[in-house]
Amino acid sequence: MTGHRNHLFSAGEGSWRAAMIDKRLHPDAQHRLLFTDTLYEDADAYRFLIEGAAHVLDRQLNWSIRAEDFPDYRVPEDTPIEEYRGNPEWRAFLADLRARAMDAMPELVWIVEGRDPWEVFRDRSFIGNSGVDPCSEALKRLALAKWRSANCHREGELFGPPDVFTVGIGEHEAHRFYGDHKGIGILRANAADGWIYEAPLIALNEALLRGEHVADDVLRLMLAPLSDFGLERARLYLLAYLHNNCGGFCCKAGQAHWANRFRVQPERYAYDAMMERKLIAYLGSDVAMLTDRRGGDKKPMSLDAFADRLLAEPGRQFEFAPGESGCGCMGVAA
Secondary structure (H helix, E strand, C coil): CCCCEEEECCCCHHHHHHHHHHHHHCCCCCEEEEEEECCCCCHHHHHHHHHHHHHHCCCCCCCCCCHHHCCCCCCCCCCCHHHCCCCHHHHHHHHHHHHHHHHHCCCEEEEECCCCHHHHHHHHCCCCCCCCCHHHHHHHHHHHHHHHHHHCCCCCCCCCCCCEEECCCCHHHHHHHHCECCECCHHHHHHCCCCEEECHHHHHHHHHHCCCCCCHHHHHHHHCCHHHHCCCCCHHHHCCCCCCCHHHCCCCCCHHHHHHHHHHCHHHHHHHHHHHHHHHHHHCCCCCCEEECHHHCCEEECHHHHHHHHHHCHHHHHCCCCCCCCCCCCCCCC
């Protein structure tokens, strides 16, 4: 006997498929969708989140949301970084949307720490980079761990059957789940604290490799295009992003990711560069999200400097496969 089956529901396509498959395989269980909001998501990610959640929960909503309905998430350039608290209109819109969605779908748990990545960088006096992601730690992993401790049961506890958590990681990222030479992985890291984690997409792929029978409707949930289920893909995927998190922003992403962002969403790139520029000035140190490895030495490279390089060498915008690097920060709760 187990408690709730809790699905880490990121507004990404993988997490939707994983939740759908798990619900199909465990139809009598109590399912919850856990969304950790950075308050910096793409407007269309929120649209997909709500529509996807309604589909998983088999709920008919009497209202809809479009990306065009959202206010601007940005603040004016002259906003002092010390006073930055996000765009008030954007934050108020999200608060109302969150309340409406959870009222319509109580099984959707919309977790909000209250800051966005730029606020975390400022408050910690540290700009995230490919090796360290304070934004995801604060807004996702710690926020989820706090909610989990208050609302769930782990293995060995006397007060109820253990909860199960699922992640939408596919076979191509199995190392994130099982671990490798770079890290322990989601499964073992959480098991050490008594938490049960599963990866339905990986498990399904492994069953196929073993030659086991898999029901046609389950295979369809893994392989069929979203349009077959009446869902529209989130627009970031159509712009060659590999993830639908943080509005396409990612401090852990490398130059391929940011070159793609510079090419397909120059206005968002420019805003991120402006915010990074303000933070660098505020911190008064030579720091940045990206790393310049030319000449054999590693040194920080700001988004402004990278943009100058892309403009001076236009071919670099297409040097990498689009979206070759991206988000891989969620899953191991602190």
